[in-house]
Amino acid sequence: MSEYLKDIPEFYERELGESIIARTEALGTFRELGPPDLCHIVKANAKPGVREVGSYHYVSGVDASSSATLAAYLNSLTYSMDDSQSWFTKSNAWRIRSGIYCCFNAFSRVDVRVEVKIPGGVESYFVDVRGERHEATSAIWQETYLSAVLRAILYSDDSYYRLAGYRKIDPITGLQGEAKFLEAVEALFWKGWQLGSKPEIQVATSVHNHLTAGVMKYFGDSFRYGPAIELFEKLHKKDPEVGALLAESYLGANEEIKAVKTLYDDLKLASMSYPLLHVQVDFLRNKGEYDMALKLAKFAVNTTPSEFLTWAKLTDVYIDIGDYQSALLTLNSCPMFTYSERDMHRMPAPMRTHLPVKQDITKSGIMEDDMTNQEAEPDPNLVRLPAPALHGTFAKAYSLLTKLAARIGWDDLLKCRSGVFVMEEEYRVLKAKEEERKTSVSHTMSSAASNKESSATTNATTPAETVDDENKEELSEKMDNIDLNEENKDQEETAEGDKSESEEKATEKEPTEEKTTEENEDDAPKQETEETKGPKIEEPSLVRPEQAAEDKDANESSKKSAADASFSFGNKRLCERWLDNLFMVLYEDLRVYTFWRTEAAHYRSQQMPYRKTGTEWELLGDLALRLWHENEAKESYELCLDQKFSAKAWMRLLEIYAKEGNVQKALLAAVKLTVYHERWYHEIVYPTEIACNLNKLIRKEGLSKMQNILTSMNLPRSVQLLITRYFDYGELFKVEGYEF
Secondary structure, three states: OOOOOOOOOEEEEEOOHHHHHHHHHHHHHHHOOOOEEEEEEEEEEOOOOOOEEEEEEEOOOOOOOHHHHHHHHHHHHHEEEEOOOOOOHHHOEEEEEEEEEEEEEOOOEEEEEEEEEEOOOOOEEOOOOOOOEEEOOOHHHHHHHHHHHHHHHHHHOOOOOOOOOEOOOOOOOOHHHHHHHHHHHHHHHHHHHHHHHOOOOOOOOOOOOOHHHHHHHHOOOOOOOOHHHHHHHHHOOOOOOOOHHHHHHHHHOOOOHHHHHHHHHHHOOOOOOOOHHHHHHHHHHHOOOOOHHHHHHHHHHOOOOOOOOHHHHHHHHHHHOOOOHHHHHHHHHHOOOOOOOOOOOOOOOOOOOOOOOOOOHHHHHHOOOOOOOOOOOOOOOOOOOHHOOOHHHHHHHHHHHHHHHHOOOHHHHHHHHHHHHHHHHHHHHHHHHHHHHHHHHHHHHHHHHHOHHHHHHHHHHHHHHHHHHHHHHHHHHHHHOOOOHHHHOOOOHHHHHHHHHHHHHHHOHHHHHHHHHHOHHHHHHHHHHHHHHHHHOOOOOOOHHHHHHHHHHHHHHOOOOOOHHHOOOOOOOOHHHHHHHHHHHHHHHHHHHHHHHHHHHHHOOOOOOOOOOOOHHHHHHHHHHHOHHHHHHHHHHHHHHHHOHHHHHHHHHHHHHHHHHHHHHHHHHHHHHHHHHHOOEEEEOOOOHHHHHHHHHHHHHHHHHHHHHHHOOOOHHHHHHHHHHHHHHHHHOOOOOOOO
């Protein structure tokens, strides 16, 4: 027998047990759900004098409800030893001597471990952040079980969580397992805030946290909201804010009347709960009642001005009703949070890595080789685009900004920007006038001092200082008193009050911000942008001509007072530096996109082939999706797949095909992705993006039709069995559409 495990990834240690030591040292750095489970095994050889070796791999989805279930997983690895050698050499073969399974308890912040010795006994304990051992109680085991299931659900398709040698298996395989999961959720629901929340949420609550996100993802991806409704109905009695989750589940189950009644009753008890308000806002938006949704979104901002979600929701509503200037101002007011990376292992570099490929996958002929290394270098302009590096609140804010640009176009977006924000040229004009006035005052003071008339000097100096201070106070007051929307000052008075302090600081730092922006921006693109705006300013439907006239008057009247100069942007707000940077990010995206479409049109007009590498087509597809051009993105991804295999391109196409209802192409994409995932040890069936999109098609077309189309594809037997697992899940859990 070989020292390798069959069909399971392995990282071999340089020093025996170094991975366990590294995990113990890192326990204090895990902030939220924690890393995937770690499975460490020690192998010994029957030959005397052969050194023992230690290897490990990452895994999620293993039942962590007791030491027996974890020990069973370790024991199952003994049957995975590679037996490729001859029968007569097995007496000198490698065998697993012991193993340790580590599972992080995200509630109590401890690492539960089960140590198995073969042959021998099983020992279970947990290790705290100080590295001390303690006996595991039943409460600890329940928390550990739920932590493991939530990690398996939320990490199943997390694009920001890429880990080599990460084995994923199904956390819930049957109705009994689902009932066990719901029982644990009900018992630990009120501790859910301890797990943290999505990066867009500053403060985790009983409604917004990883526990509720995992529950909603699990039932939402299969559109089976019945069990979730039963769960939230029980919890709803203790806290009316849970009504937000209950109402959302009712809406998912097409029970709108119950959802509205729940919102009505709970808002009377918790009128300032923004989760309840947001569910009602989304419901009203779906019904086209944007005016009512706007009032509720504003009220949510007033009640919770410190959360990004409330401002983002209000921005969305403003975009819906076409009030783009208010949308831009609201976006500028969003509180931004630093993005925290996911909890990950930081292991010592392994001595060697073993990533085997299953024989069934190799023989199927479906798996394609990644040709990226054989391609020419992609265009640096595509590779260096800054937008893909955005995370958390900045990624969401950029999505809203691109949505605005898709609605009104780049030129009109720039006009909105210059109409609501103080532009650099305006600020320079004001500063020039202030310097001119200060110079004239200093001349007056010096002439008065030379005449040695102290009384005259006092009379000359005091008014000048008063005028200067008054103008500064006037400018500061006008900056601070700017409202999110001038027509709705009363409704947003509370929210603006919380922003006043940051506005004052921004006013004081404006020269520095302007200088920084000027240094960061490319002068040539900026001049080009300003020239682009120029000819279109004359359009009568836009507000920009009036602003241009004001700027022109300000330039012509060089001797006008500072108070008059400040009046030209007294109704404007200072643009936050992060939003100014997002405009530059958007400019780079639009510049590359426009050049691409222009170049493609030119080649078509000349009847010439337009060629790019597979990586470039993939990057262009991502770019088109960011800018809300789905048809162009679809075309780019398909051209990418003509040249190379790309899991990202197939996944995006699967989403598009499922949205279009194209069953044949969607199934082909699912086949390619399933084989790819199986090769990289992602054996999980649900919840995954593949299962979610196939469930959408099952709802539309019915399970029988999907099965018949799959049969007609004449796939290899091993691959067909892999795809059939998704249909078996739908039939077992009775996903909508399973009966026809």
